[in-house]
Amino acid sequence: MALRVTFVAAAGSSSVLAERFEDDRPLDRAGWDEVQRAVPDLLPLAAADLRYCSPAPRSRATGEGLGYAPLVQLALRDCDMGRWRGMTLGEAMAREPGAVDAWLADPRATPHGGESLLDFIRRLGGWLDTRPLEDGCGAVAVAEPSVIRAALVYVLKAPPATYWSIDVRSLSTIGVAGRPGRWSLCLDGVSAQPLRA
Template structure:
Protein backbone atom coordinates (compact mmCIF):
# COMPACT_ATOMS: atom_id res chain seq x y z
CA UNK A 1 0.00 0.00 0.00
CA UNK A 2 1.22 3.51 -0.81
CA UNK A 3 1.56 5.77 2.21
CA UNK A 4 1.60 9.57 2.14
CA UNK A 5 3.67 11.18 4.90
CA UNK A 6 3.52 14.97 5.13
CA UNK A 7 6.00 16.65 7.44
CA UNK A 8 5.51 20.26 8.53
CA UNK A 9 8.51 22.03 9.99
CA UNK A 10 7.63 24.03 13.11
CA UNK A 11 7.25 27.79 13.25
CA UNK A 12 9.96 30.20 14.37
CA UNK A 13 11.25 30.40 17.93
CA UNK A 14 14.03 32.17 19.84
CA UNK A 15 16.53 29.30 19.43
CA UNK A 16 16.23 29.44 15.65
CA UNK A 17 16.45 33.25 15.57
CA UNK A 18 19.60 33.13 17.70
CA UNK A 19 21.23 30.22 15.78
CA UNK A 20 21.21 28.03 18.90
CA UNK A 21 21.00 24.27 18.96
CA UNK A 22 17.41 23.28 19.67
CA UNK A 23 16.29 23.48 23.25
CA UNK A 24 12.88 23.42 24.88
CA UNK A 25 11.99 26.96 23.81
CA UNK A 26 8.40 27.18 22.61
CA UNK A 27 7.28 29.42 19.77
CA UNK A 28 7.83 33.13 19.97
CA UNK A 29 4.94 35.51 19.20
CA UNK A 30 5.85 35.84 15.54
CA UNK A 31 6.06 32.07 15.13
CA UNK A 32 2.72 31.51 16.83
CA UNK A 33 1.06 34.22 14.74
CA UNK A 34 2.49 32.74 11.52
CA UNK A 35 1.29 29.24 12.41
CA UNK A 36 -2.21 30.46 13.26
CA UNK A 37 -2.37 32.38 9.98
CA UNK A 38 -1.37 29.24 8.04
CA UNK A 39 -3.82 26.91 9.78
CA UNK A 40 -6.28 26.95 6.88
CA UNK A 41 -3.71 25.63 4.42
CA UNK A 42 -2.80 22.44 6.30
CA UNK A 43 -3.67 19.46 4.09
CA UNK A 44 -6.00 16.81 5.50
CA UNK A 45 -4.62 13.50 6.76
CA UNK A 46 -5.91 10.33 8.33
CA UNK A 47 -3.60 10.71 11.34
CA UNK A 48 -1.87 13.68 12.99
CA UNK A 49 1.40 13.46 14.93
CA UNK A 50 3.91 15.81 16.50
CA UNK A 51 7.47 15.60 17.68
CA UNK A 52 7.68 15.99 21.48
CA UNK A 53 9.48 19.37 21.55
CA UNK A 54 7.59 22.43 22.74
CA UNK A 55 8.23 24.05 19.36
CA UNK A 56 6.54 21.16 17.52
CA UNK A 57 3.68 20.77 19.99
CA UNK A 58 2.87 24.50 20.03
CA UNK A 59 3.06 24.67 16.22
CA UNK A 60 0.60 21.76 15.92
CA UNK A 61 -1.72 23.49 18.38
CA UNK A 62 -1.48 26.85 16.56
CA UNK A 63 -2.24 25.07 13.27
CA UNK A 64 -5.42 23.72 14.86
CA UNK A 65 -4.27 20.08 14.87
CA UNK A 66 -5.09 17.48 17.47
CA UNK A 67 -1.81 15.64 17.20
CA UNK A 68 -0.50 12.67 19.14
CA UNK A 69 3.08 12.99 20.37
CA UNK A 70 5.46 10.60 18.60
CA UNK A 71 8.77 9.92 20.37
CA UNK A 72 10.46 8.76 17.15
CA UNK A 73 10.02 12.31 15.81
CA UNK A 74 12.09 13.88 18.61
CA UNK A 75 14.59 16.50 17.55
CA UNK A 76 18.22 15.51 17.15
CA UNK A 77 19.69 14.87 20.61
CA UNK A 78 22.78 17.07 20.69
CA UNK A 79 23.62 16.27 24.28
CA UNK A 80 25.51 18.93 26.19
CA UNK A 81 25.39 21.32 23.21
CA UNK A 82 21.62 21.70 23.54
CA UNK A 83 20.63 25.36 23.75
CA UNK A 84 24.12 26.65 22.89
CA UNK A 85 25.14 28.69 19.86
CA UNK A 86 27.22 26.92 17.21
CA UNK A 87 29.77 29.75 17.09
CA UNK A 88 30.32 29.49 20.86
CA UNK A 89 30.72 25.71 20.74
CA UNK A 90 33.08 26.03 17.75
CA UNK A 91 35.27 28.53 19.63
CA UNK A 92 35.41 26.28 22.69
CA UNK A 93 35.58 22.83 20.99
CA UNK A 94 36.81 23.25 17.40
CA UNK A 95 37.98 19.63 17.02
CA UNK A 96 34.68 18.26 18.33
CA UNK A 97 32.64 20.43 15.94
CA UNK A 98 34.88 19.39 13.05
CA UNK A 99 34.36 15.71 13.90
CA UNK A 100 30.60 16.23 14.26
CA UNK A 101 30.34 17.92 10.85
CA UNK A 102 32.66 15.49 9.06
CA UNK A 103 31.84 12.07 10.49
CA UNK A 104 28.20 10.87 10.47
CA UNK A 105 29.03 8.41 13.29
CA UNK A 106 30.53 11.08 15.60
CA UNK A 107 28.69 12.31 18.69
CA UNK A 108 31.23 14.42 20.58
CA UNK A 109 28.39 16.20 22.39
CA UNK A 110 27.32 12.97 24.09
CA UNK A 111 24.01 12.78 22.26
CA UNK A 112 22.95 11.13 19.03
CA UNK A 113 25.18 10.82 15.95
CA UNK A 114 23.85 11.91 12.57
CA UNK A 115 23.81 8.25 11.50
CA UNK A 116 21.75 7.35 14.60
CA UNK A 117 19.29 10.18 13.91
CA UNK A 118 18.84 9.08 10.30
CA UNK A 119 18.39 5.44 11.34
CA UNK A 120 15.78 6.37 13.97
CA UNK A 121 13.77 8.59 11.63
CA UNK A 122 14.15 6.13 8.74
CA UNK A 123 12.83 3.30 10.93
CA UNK A 124 9.77 5.38 11.78
CA UNK A 125 9.23 6.27 8.11
CA UNK A 126 9.57 2.66 6.93
CA UNK A 127 7.09 1.46 9.55
CA UNK A 128 4.50 3.31 7.42
CA UNK A 129 2.59 5.02 10.23
CA UNK A 130 -0.44 5.55 8.03
CA UNK A 131 -3.83 6.89 9.03
CA UNK A 132 -7.19 5.54 8.01
CA UNK A 133 -6.76 6.79 4.44
CA UNK A 134 -3.07 5.88 4.10
CA UNK A 135 -1.87 9.33 5.15
CA UNK A 136 -0.15 10.87 8.14
CA UNK A 137 0.78 14.47 8.80
CA UNK A 138 3.41 15.26 11.43
CA UNK A 139 4.93 18.44 12.80
CA UNK A 140 8.62 17.61 13.09
CA UNK A 141 11.82 19.55 13.62
CA UNK A 142 14.07 20.45 10.69
CA UNK A 143 16.63 17.77 11.61
CA UNK A 144 13.90 15.12 11.50
CA UNK A 145 12.65 16.36 8.13
CA UNK A 146 16.18 16.35 6.71
CA UNK A 147 16.83 12.83 8.08
CA UNK A 148 13.55 11.59 6.53
CA UNK A 149 14.54 12.95 3.11
CA UNK A 150 18.03 11.44 3.34
CA UNK A 151 16.58 8.05 4.28
CA UNK A 152 13.66 8.20 1.87
CA UNK A 153 15.85 8.92 -1.14
CA UNK A 154 18.69 6.63 0.03
CA UNK A 155 21.11 9.55 -0.07
CA UNK A 156 24.53 9.43 1.54
CA UNK A 157 24.10 10.52 5.16
CA UNK A 158 26.40 13.51 4.54
CA UNK A 159 23.73 14.94 2.18
CA UNK A 160 21.85 15.91 5.37
CA UNK A 161 24.08 18.99 5.61
CA UNK A 162 23.02 20.14 2.13
CA UNK A 163 19.29 20.30 2.87
CA UNK A 164 17.62 23.43 4.21
CA UNK A 165 14.24 23.31 5.92
CA UNK A 166 12.47 26.61 6.54
CA UNK A 167 9.76 27.14 9.18
CA UNK A 168 6.21 26.12 8.26
CA UNK A 169 7.15 24.27 5.07
CA UNK A 170 5.64 21.00 3.88
CA UNK A 171 7.79 18.06 2.85
CA UNK A 172 5.80 15.20 1.34
CA UNK A 173 6.98 11.61 1.04
CA UNK A 174 4.87 9.05 -0.74
CA UNK A 175 5.50 5.39 -1.32
CA UNK A 176 6.58 2.64 1.04
CA UNK A 177 9.68 1.22 2.70
CA UNK A 178 12.54 1.15 0.20
CA UNK A 179 10.71 3.25 -2.42
CA UNK A 180 9.87 6.84 -1.53
CA UNK A 181 9.21 9.90 -3.67
CA UNK A 182 9.76 13.33 -2.14
CA UNK A 183 8.24 16.75 -2.73
CA UNK A 184 10.24 19.38 -0.84
CA UNK A 185 9.58 22.69 0.81
CA UNK A 186 6.10 23.80 -0.20
CA UNK A 187 5.29 26.67 2.21
CA UNK A 188 2.07 26.75 4.17
CA UNK A 189 0.20 29.90 3.21
CA UNK A 190 -1.66 32.25 5.48
CA UNK A 191 -5.27 33.02 4.58
CA UNK A 192 -4.22 36.35 3.04
CA UNK A 193 -1.58 34.80 0.76
CA UNK A 194 -3.75 32.30 -1.14
Protein backbone atom coordinates in the same frame (compact mmCIF):
# COMPACT_ATOMS: atom_id res chain seq x y z
CA MET B 1 -0.20 -0.11 -0.76
CA ALA B 2 1.45 3.21 -0.04
CA LEU B 3 1.39 5.79 2.71
CA ARG B 4 1.63 9.52 2.11
CA VAL B 5 3.35 11.51 4.88
CA THR B 6 3.34 15.29 4.71
CA PHE B 7 5.96 16.88 6.95
CA VAL B 8 5.26 20.38 8.25
CA ALA B 9 8.20 22.31 9.68
CA ALA B 10 7.52 23.80 13.11
CA ALA B 11 7.16 27.54 13.35
CA GLY B 12 10.29 29.35 14.48
CA SER B 13 10.96 31.25 17.69
CA SER B 14 14.15 33.00 16.65
CA SER B 15 16.30 33.77 13.67
CA VAL B 16 18.19 30.91 12.04
CA LEU B 17 21.44 32.32 13.39
CA ALA B 18 20.23 31.91 16.98
CA GLU B 19 18.92 28.34 16.62
CA ARG B 20 20.00 26.07 19.42
CA PHE B 21 20.60 22.33 19.48
CA GLU B 22 17.54 20.53 20.87
CA ASP B 23 15.79 23.85 21.40
CA ASP B 24 13.07 23.54 24.07
CA ARG B 25 11.91 27.13 23.85
CA PRO B 26 8.17 27.62 23.26
CA LEU B 27 6.81 29.62 20.36
CA ASP B 28 7.23 33.34 20.89
CA ARG B 29 4.75 35.95 19.63
CA ALA B 30 6.34 36.04 16.17
CA GLY B 31 6.04 32.24 15.94
CA TRP B 32 2.37 32.30 16.92
CA ASP B 33 1.71 35.03 14.37
CA GLU B 34 3.46 32.91 11.74
CA VAL B 35 1.23 29.93 12.59
CA GLN B 36 -1.93 32.04 12.39
CA ARG B 37 -0.95 33.35 8.94
CA ALA B 38 -0.37 29.76 7.76
CA VAL B 39 -3.68 28.32 9.01
CA PRO B 40 -5.65 28.97 5.78
CA ASP B 41 -3.06 27.09 3.70
CA LEU B 42 -2.19 24.30 6.14
CA LEU B 43 -5.52 23.60 7.88
CA PRO B 44 -6.61 21.15 5.12
CA LEU B 45 -3.84 18.81 6.31
CA ALA B 46 -5.87 18.30 9.51
CA ALA B 47 -7.99 15.86 7.47
CA ALA B 48 -5.10 13.37 7.47
CA ASP B 49 -5.90 9.90 8.77
CA LEU B 50 -2.87 10.09 11.11
CA ARG B 51 -1.56 13.29 12.74
CA TYR B 52 1.79 13.36 14.53
CA CYS B 53 4.26 15.82 16.00
CA SER B 54 7.65 15.76 17.65
CA PRO B 55 7.84 16.27 21.43
CA ALA B 56 9.53 19.68 21.01
CA PRO B 57 7.40 22.53 22.40
CA ARG B 58 7.46 24.43 19.08
CA SER B 59 6.32 21.38 17.13
CA ARG B 60 3.51 20.57 19.57
CA ALA B 61 2.33 24.19 19.61
CA THR B 62 2.51 24.44 15.82
CA GLY B 63 0.45 21.26 15.39
CA GLU B 64 -2.15 22.43 17.89
CA GLY B 65 -2.24 25.94 16.41
CA LEU B 66 -2.88 24.49 12.96
CA GLY B 67 -5.78 22.44 14.30
CA TYR B 68 -4.17 19.01 13.87
CA ALA B 69 -4.52 17.67 17.46
CA PRO B 70 -1.34 15.64 16.80
CA LEU B 71 -0.08 12.58 18.66
CA VAL B 72 3.42 13.13 20.09
CA GLN B 73 6.01 10.72 18.67
CA LEU B 74 9.28 10.39 20.60
CA ALA B 75 11.00 9.06 17.46
CA LEU B 76 10.41 12.50 15.86
CA ARG B 77 12.55 14.24 18.49
CA ASP B 78 15.59 16.24 17.44
CA CYS B 79 19.06 14.69 17.35
CA ASP B 80 20.44 14.01 20.84
CA MET B 81 23.24 16.56 21.07
CA GLY B 82 24.60 15.44 24.44
CA ARG B 83 26.51 18.18 26.24
CA TRP B 84 25.89 20.63 23.35
CA ARG B 85 22.15 20.63 24.06
CA GLY B 86 20.87 24.20 24.27
CA MET B 87 23.98 25.69 22.61
CA THR B 88 24.18 27.40 19.25
CA LEU B 89 26.64 26.00 16.73
CA GLY B 90 28.83 29.06 17.35
CA GLU B 91 28.88 28.42 21.11
CA ALA B 92 29.83 24.77 20.62
CA MET B 93 32.54 25.82 18.15
CA ALA B 94 33.96 28.37 20.61
CA ARG B 95 34.21 25.73 23.36
CA GLU B 96 35.20 22.64 21.35
CA PRO B 97 36.32 23.59 17.81
CA GLY B 98 38.02 20.25 17.10
CA ALA B 99 35.01 18.27 18.32
CA VAL B 100 32.63 20.32 16.15
CA ASP B 101 34.88 19.84 13.12
CA ALA B 102 34.91 16.07 13.73
CA TRP B 103 31.12 16.00 14.11
CA LEU B 104 30.59 17.96 10.88
CA ALA B 105 33.04 15.77 8.94
CA ASP B 106 32.06 12.29 10.13
CA PRO B 107 28.38 11.19 10.23
CA ARG B 108 29.32 8.46 12.76
CA ALA B 109 31.02 10.88 15.18
CA THR B 110 29.56 11.62 18.62
CA PRO B 111 32.06 14.01 20.21
CA HIS B 112 29.20 15.70 22.10
CA GLY B 113 28.29 12.43 23.82
CA GLY B 114 24.91 12.20 22.11
CA GLU B 115 23.60 10.67 18.90
CA SER B 116 25.53 10.50 15.62
CA LEU B 117 24.07 12.04 12.48
CA LEU B 118 23.91 8.57 10.93
CA ASP B 119 21.94 7.19 13.91
CA PHE B 120 19.62 10.20 13.77
CA ILE B 121 18.89 9.56 10.08
CA ARG B 122 18.32 5.85 10.76
CA ARG B 123 15.94 6.67 13.62
CA LEU B 124 13.81 8.82 11.35
CA GLY B 125 13.86 6.15 8.66
CA GLY B 126 12.77 3.57 11.22
CA TRP B 127 9.86 5.80 12.22
CA LEU B 128 8.75 6.14 8.60
CA ASP B 129 9.10 2.42 7.96
CA THR B 130 6.90 1.51 10.93
CA ARG B 131 3.92 3.76 10.14
CA PRO B 132 0.61 1.91 9.72
CA LEU B 133 0.05 1.05 6.08
CA GLU B 134 -3.47 1.12 4.76
CA ASP B 135 -4.18 1.66 1.10
CA GLY B 136 -4.42 5.38 0.44
CA CYS B 137 -3.73 6.36 4.05
CA GLY B 138 -2.38 9.85 4.66
CA ALA B 139 -0.42 11.29 7.58
CA VAL B 140 0.85 14.68 8.64
CA ALA B 141 3.88 15.12 10.91
CA VAL B 142 4.92 18.43 12.46
CA ALA B 143 8.60 18.41 13.38
CA GLU B 144 11.68 20.54 13.75
CA PRO B 145 13.49 21.33 10.47
CA SER B 146 16.44 19.12 11.47
CA VAL B 147 14.11 16.12 11.83
CA ILE B 148 12.65 16.70 8.38
CA ARG B 149 16.13 17.03 6.87
CA ALA B 150 17.12 13.66 8.39
CA ALA B 151 13.93 12.02 7.09
CA LEU B 152 14.60 13.38 3.59
CA VAL B 153 18.15 11.99 3.58
CA TYR B 154 16.65 8.58 4.45
CA VAL B 155 13.90 8.80 1.82
CA LEU B 156 16.36 9.78 -0.90
CA LYS B 157 18.91 7.16 0.21
CA ALA B 158 21.40 10.00 -0.03
CA PRO B 159 24.84 10.13 1.62
CA PRO B 160 24.58 11.47 5.20
CA ALA B 161 26.54 14.60 4.21
CA THR B 162 23.49 15.61 2.14
CA TYR B 163 21.85 16.56 5.44
CA TRP B 164 23.93 19.75 5.56
CA SER B 165 22.70 20.81 2.10
CA ILE B 166 18.94 20.70 2.79
CA ASP B 167 17.23 23.91 3.88
CA VAL B 168 13.85 23.41 5.58
CA ARG B 169 12.09 26.67 6.32
CA SER B 170 9.60 27.33 9.09
CA LEU B 171 6.07 26.09 8.20
CA SER B 172 7.19 24.66 4.88
CA THR B 173 5.70 21.35 3.76
CA ILE B 174 7.20 18.38 1.98
CA GLY B 175 5.56 15.10 1.12
CA VAL B 176 6.92 11.59 0.91
CA ALA B 177 5.04 8.52 -0.24
CA GLY B 178 5.78 4.84 -0.16
CA ARG B 179 6.17 1.89 2.14
CA PRO B 180 8.96 0.46 4.31
CA GLY B 181 12.32 0.84 2.56
CA ARG B 182 10.75 2.32 -0.61
CA TRP B 183 9.99 6.00 -0.31
CA SER B 184 9.69 8.78 -2.87
CA LEU B 185 9.85 12.53 -2.50
CA CYS B 186 6.65 14.32 -3.62
CA LEU B 187 7.04 17.89 -4.89
CA ASP B 188 3.48 18.70 -5.78
CA GLY B 189 2.28 21.52 -3.55
CA VAL B 190 1.27 19.20 -0.76
CA SER B 191 -0.69 21.76 1.24
CA ALA B 192 -3.14 22.12 -1.63
CA GLN B 193 -3.36 18.43 -2.52
CA PRO B 194 -5.47 15.69 -0.99
CA LEU B 195 -3.69 13.41 1.44
CA ARG B 196 -4.51 10.19 -0.39
CA ALA B 197 -1.53 8.44 -1.98
